[in-house]
Amino acid sequence: xxxxxxxxxPQALSNLLHENRRFxxxxxxxxxxxxxxxxYDEAAADRLGFWERAADRLTWAKRWDTTLEWNPPFAKxxxxxxxxxxxNCVDRHVEAGRGDKVAYHWEGEPEGDSRxxxxxxxxxxxNKTANALQELGVGKGDRVAIYMPMIPELPIAMLACARIGAxxxxxxxxxxxSALKSRIDDADAKLVITADGGYRRGAPSALKxxxxxxxxxxxxxxxxxxxxxxxxxxxxxxxxxxxxDIVERQSDQHAPEPHDAEDPLFILxxxxxxxxxxxxxxxxxxxxTQTSWTHNAVFDLKPETDIYWCTADIGWVTGHSYIVYGPxxxxxxxxxxxGTPDTPHRGRFWEIVQKYKITILYTAxxxxxxxxxxxxxxxxxxxxxxxxxxxxxxxxxxPEAYVWYREHIGAGRTPxxxxxxxxxxxxxxxxxxxxxxxxxPGAAMRPLPxxxxxxxxxxxxxxxxxxxxxLAIREPWPSMLRTIWGDDQRYIDTYWSRFPGMxxxxxxxxxxxxxxxxxxxxxxxxxxxxxxxxxxxxxxxALVSHPxxxxxxxxxxxxxxxxxxxxxxxxxxGSVEESADIAAELRNHVAKTLGPIAxxxxxxxxPELPKxxxxxxxxxxxxxxxxxxxxxxxxxLADSTVMNLISEKLPSAKSED
Ligand code: ATP
Ligand code: MG
Numbered sequence: 183x184x185x186x187x188x189x190x191x192p193q194a195l196s197n198l199l200h201e202n203r204r205f206x207x208x209x210x211x212x213x214x215x216x217x218x219x220x221x222y223d224e225a226a227a228d229r230l231g232f233w234e235r236a237a238d239r240l241t242w243a244k245r246w247d248t249t250l251e252w253n254p255p256f257a258k259x260x261x262x263x264x265x266x267x268x269x270n271c272v273d274r275h276v277e278a279g280r281g282d283k284v285a286y287h288w289e290g291e292p293e294g295d296s297r298x299x300x301x302x303x304x305x306x307x308x309n310k311t312a313n314a315l316q317e318l319g320v321g322k323g324d325r326v327a328i329y330m331p332m333i334p335e336l337p338i339a340m341l342a343c344a345r346i347g348a349x350x351x352x353x354x355x356x357x358x359x360s361a362l363k364s365r366i367d368d369a370d371a372k373l374v375i376t377a378d379g380g381y382r383r384g385a386p387s388a389l390k391x392x393x394x395x396x397x398x399x400x401x402x403x404x405x406x407x408x409x410x411x412x413x414x415x416x417x418x419x420x421x422x423x424x425x426x427d428i429v430e431r432q433s434d435q436h437a438p439e440p441h442d443a444e445d446p447l448f449i450l451x452x453x454x455x456x457x458x459x460x461x462x463x464x465x466x467x468x469x470x471t472q473t474s475w476t477h478n479a480v481f482d483l484k485p486e487t488d489i490y491w492c493t494a495d496i497g498w499v500t501g502h503s504y505i506v507y508g509p510x511x512x513x514x515x516x517x518x519x520x521g522t523p524d525t526p527h528r529g530r531f532w533e534i535v536q537k538y539k540i541t542i543l544y545t546a547x548x549x550x551x552x553x554x555x556x557x558x559x560x561x562x563x564x565x566x567x568x569x570x571x572x573x574x575x576x577x578x579x580x581p582e583a584y585v586w587y588r589e590h591i592g593a594g595r596t597p598x599x600x601x602x603x604x605x606x607x608x609x610x611x612x613x614x615x616x617x618x619x620x621x622x623p624g625a626a627m628r629p630l631p632x633x634x635x636x637x638x639x640x641x642x643x644x645x646x647x648x649x650x651x652x653l654a655i656r657e658p659w660p661s662m663l664r665t666i667w668g669d670d671q672r673y674i675d676t677y678w679s680r681f682p683g684m685x686x687x688x689x690x691x692x693x694x695x696x697x698x699x700x701x702x703x704x705x706x707x708x709x710x711x712x713x714x715x716x717x718x719x720x721x722x723x724a725l726v727s728h729p730x731x732x733x734x735x736x737x738x739x740x741x742x743x744x745x746x747x748x749x750x751x752x753x754x755x756g757s758v759e760e761s762a763d764i765a766a767e768l769r770n771h772v773a774k775t776l777g778p779i780a781x782x783x784x785x786x787x788x789p790e791l792p793k794x795x796x797x798x799x800x801x802x803x804x805x806x807x808x809x810x811x812x813x814x815x816x817x818x819l820a821d822s823t824v825m826n827l828i829s830e831k832l833p834s835a836k837s838e839d
Contacts, residue, residue, distance in 0.1 A: 194639045195650030195702055197692045198776040199720040201581050205588065205621045207597055211570065215617025217479040217631075225631035232632045233259075233660055236475040237467065240265060240511065241274050243440030246467070250658065255678040255685070256665070257658040259468030264440035267447065267470055268308055268345035271510035273438060275301045284515045287489075287538055288334050291381035291521025299334055301513070304341075307334075309436035311342035314429045318405050320373055322347035322441075325449070327371040329353045329362055329393055331380020332520040335409045335425065336496050337506045339375045340448075344466075347441045351449040351461075354497030355380060356795045359395035361817065366400045368461050369449050369667060377409040378416050384525050386412035394419070443467030449667045450499055452605045453796040454818035456688070456706055460676065461667035462499075462605045468660030470511055472609040476630060477508030480599055480613050481542045481571055489568070491517040492544040493531070498796050499605040500575055503661075504544060508609070523549065528556050532564035532591075540566075543591070544573035544601075548733075548797035550583045555732035557756045558590050566591060571616050573599045577798055578701045580723040581624035588623075602626040602653075602701055604687060606677065608661030611635060612699055624723060625700045633659055637691045637699060642681040650692035650717070652705060655685040690717050707801045709738030710746050714779050718801060721748060721782065724775040728768055730758045735791050735799045736782065739808035747783035749808040751791060751828065760787050784808075786831050790824045792816075804828070 207215075225232035230249045237246070237260055246263030275283065281302030288297040299307070320326060326348050330336040336352075343350040351369045353362050366374065374397060379388040390408060394417060397403045408416075409425040444465045451459035477483055483490065490509055494500035496518075509516045517538050523531045531553075535543065553561065572592050574584070579600050588598050598621060602612040611633050612626040619627050629635040634657040637645050645651045662685070666673040680686040690702035702708075702717035709716045718736050725734035733753040738746035752768065754760060765785040773781040792803045795818060806813045807829055816822045 193650055193715065194645070194652060195690045195692060195708060195715045195717055197648060197650045197694070198716070198780055199624070199723055201622055201624055203581070203585065203623050205597065205623075207617050207619065208595065211482065211597070212617040215615070216482050216484075217615055217617070219618050221479070221631040222628075229632055229634070229657065233471065236632070236660075237263075237471040239474060239478075240270050240467075240470055246443060252658055254683060255674060257662055258444050259660045260443040260471070263443040263467050265443065265467055265470070266345060266438035266440055267466060267507065268312070268341045269438040270470060271341060271507060272301060272305045272308055275513045276305050280513060281305070283513065285510060286334060286337070287515070287517045289517060289519045289534055291384070291525055293526065297334060304338070306434035307338045308341045308345060309434045310429050310432040311338050312345045312436045313432035314407075315342055315346060315348065315373070317428065317432070318373060318407065318423065320346065320348050323446070324348045324373070325351055325369040325371040327351050327353055327362070327366050327369065327374045329355060329374060329376045329389060330409070331355050331377055331389065331411060332496060332518055333377065333380065333409065333411055334518070335377070337518075340496075340502075340506055341510075344447060345436065345438055347439065347445060349446045349448060351451075352497050352502065353451070354495060354795055355389055356497075356820070358817070359392045362392060363396040363399055365451055365461075366396060366403065370402055372402055372404050373407060374403055375407045377411040379412040379414050381412065381521055383522050386414050388414060388416070390416040397421070441466055444664075448502065450502060450605055453498060453794050453798060455794050455798045455800055456704060456802070459818070460672070462663045463665050463667050464608050464661065465664050468662070469608050470507060472659065472661035473503040473508035474511035476610040477504060477514070478512050479615060479630065480601060480610050481544070481573065482616050483509075483512055483514055483542070485513040485515070488514065488541045489517065489538050490514050490542040490544075491519070491534070491538070491540045493519065493549065494544070494546070494575075495796070499608070500544075503609055523552070529560045529563060532561045532566060535566050535569065536564045539568040541568050542571045542573070543569060544575065546576035546797055547574055547579045547583055548577065548793065548799075550574065550579070550587050551726070551733040554583060554586050555753060555756050561590050566593070569593075569596050571599065572596050573601055575601045575603070576796065578703060578719040578723075579624060580719075580726040582723070582727045584623035597621055598623075600624070600626045606663045606687075607659070608663065611655070611659070622698060625694070625698050627698045629699070635699070636684075637693045638681060638684070642684060645693055647693050647695050647697050650690065650702065650715075652681070653687045653689045653691040653699075653701070654681055655687065656683075707737070709736070709748055711738065711748060711779060712744045716748070716780055720776060721750070721772060721780050724772045724780065725750060725752055725768060727775060728771045730754055730764065731768065732756070733791060735801055735804055737801050737805040737808050739783075739805065741783065748780065749784045749786070749804075750782040751786050751788050751804055753789070753791065754787060786828070788828050788831055790821070790827060792824050792828070793820050794818050795820045
């Protein structure tokens with residue numbers, strides 16, 4: 183690092199992007215908001231008391247003795263307390279007379295294929311499934327791998343596991359046999375729950391053959407429980423049991439046994455953007471406390487009137503926390519959609535919003551940028567006047583994508599909540615509150631009440647306003663991971679070694695002049711250009727702010743002059759033709775927006791970007807391309823052919839200076 187002014191401290195991360203747009207909460211939303219600004223003061227005055235009140239929103243079979251036991255870095259929350267998660271998510275709503283309320287509107291990918299489950303339906307299905315699991319010899323503490331399409335049996339299976347105290351490990355249905363096998367082995371699962379297949383991109387896509395291939399080498403698997411979804415032809419084995427045969431004949435009564443607040447609930451492997459996935463362990467009481475509190479606060483959920491849709495796959499943490507556990511604990515009515523946004527046409531999402539009169543929509547920046555690329559005219563064809571709150575998660579949302587989302591999906595009326603969190607954090611940590619915060623496009627704003635997050639420098643000191651650095655969390659939180667499954671040492675090394683006493687999230691961030699937090703991407707991706715640490719996010723946001731660009735990814739490539747130089751990969755908006763001078767135009771645009779230091783050396787127009795199966799850009803592969811290396815591990819990539827398309831583009835890339 184080489185600060186230009188002698189005597190000033192080098193910055194861990196430069197702060198280049200300045201954004202002046204502000205969006206105050208709508209007055210009616212603010213007036214009726216579930217959570218007001220007082221929550222920040224209450225939590226600051228008594229953090230544990232704040233989380234105790236949040237835990238009291240749940241129904242406990244036995245109240246806890248100790249709110250937090252903290253033996254850094256190992257936390258136990260609500261110690262001595264007992265509860266049943268399935269009871270909290272299902273039965274208690276039925277007991278309260280809300281059995282006829284819809285829990286899930288399920289929309290299959292083939293048009294017209296839909297199902298509705300009320301809370302009473304869900305209770306019967308979960309009970310039958312819990313009985314079936316017990317008949318199959320699954321008991322408390324056993325691990326169950328779940329490899330399913332987005333059908334109602336997926337949350338039912340998860341809740342049935344939770345009900346009996348079995349630990350589920352949901353593996354995203356797009357993963358290969360070897361990825362599934364390694365996750366089955368790591369968790370030592372004894373049962374796999376799957377389906378023959380699911381519908382994707384207009385056709386049945388098979389799952390069972392992948393399970394067969396994985397399980398052939400997993401002797402610990404006793405049974406494979408199979409849902410028939412597509413009725414495609416599949417091979418069967420002695421270990422196979424069909425859902426229709428075993429679940430349907432069970433009693434729909436099942437007594438929910440209380441479980442310890444610290445009993446394991448699930449293992450979930452991270453999406454593998456940076457490397458080998460980690461088996462993140464979440465437990466019972468603290469996890470449900472924070473997922474339900476945040477779902478109520480961040481989305482201002484009114485269970486009587488809202489129709490909520492989170493478009494994530496349940497195979498990722500967003501689906502666990504904000505399709506299954508948070509919304510159900512709050513008695514919400516949710517939509518689940520099985521398929522892809524462009525099947526059978528590119529307006530499918532907006533058609534679903536219109537059909538169910540969705541009020542709260544939660545999706546990812548990668549989807550938003552795709553919709554920008556497809557064009558404004560598509561959402562304009564649908565009536566989306568029901569929407570009142572929009573959410574974003576998964577990557578930093580570029581200011582331009584935020585404003586597009588607000589205007590073209592939310593008609594300029596809806597607050598956008600940019601929610602920062604991780605598989606490891608279990609629930610949202612940093613986010614605006616829609617009835618409180620004046621939103622800034624691109625900023626995650628403030629830690630939620632009860633969360634002590636900070637931006638620190640190399641020494642772990644808080645950076646002043648206007649400074650950039652590392653995102654760290656200073657105090658334990660209820661839904662934090664408890665460890666990496668079977669590997670406490672990796673847990674300590676990965677999260678608690680960089681800054682003593684603090685959880686290090688792996689992300690860069692800055693604090694603006696008002697003290698609000700902006701996420702700047704992964705620190706592994708930071709580019710060191712002429713002594714300045716430049717974040718990928720700021721350069722990408724500058725590129726996306728150009729009217730011709732829909733999506734951008736930048737990486738630092740070794741450069742003889744500047745140490746590293748910025749290489750940009752961009753996708754143009756739908757109607758834009760690639761022209762000879764586009765690279766110069768975009769390079770100048772970035773220099774004008776962020777300053778000459780951030781001017782990319784190269785711009786490559788590409789048809790697609792390498793993304794993980796959860797839709798996140800994998801910059802390390804682009805770095806390989808930019809430095810002319812052979813491309814590294816692509817196993818977590820959604821489409822490995824994308825890298826060939828990008829590599830082909832390389833010879834045409836020229837530096838303009
Ligand atoms: P791995 O840890 O295996 O590389 P991953 O980090 O992609 O995988 P997740 O836990 O699904 O797995 O993603 C969490 C990460 O996603 C965060 O650390 C951050 O980099 C990014 N992220 C999520 N939400 C936001 C957000 N609102 N703003 C910025 N970044 C976000
Ligand atoms: Mg991660």
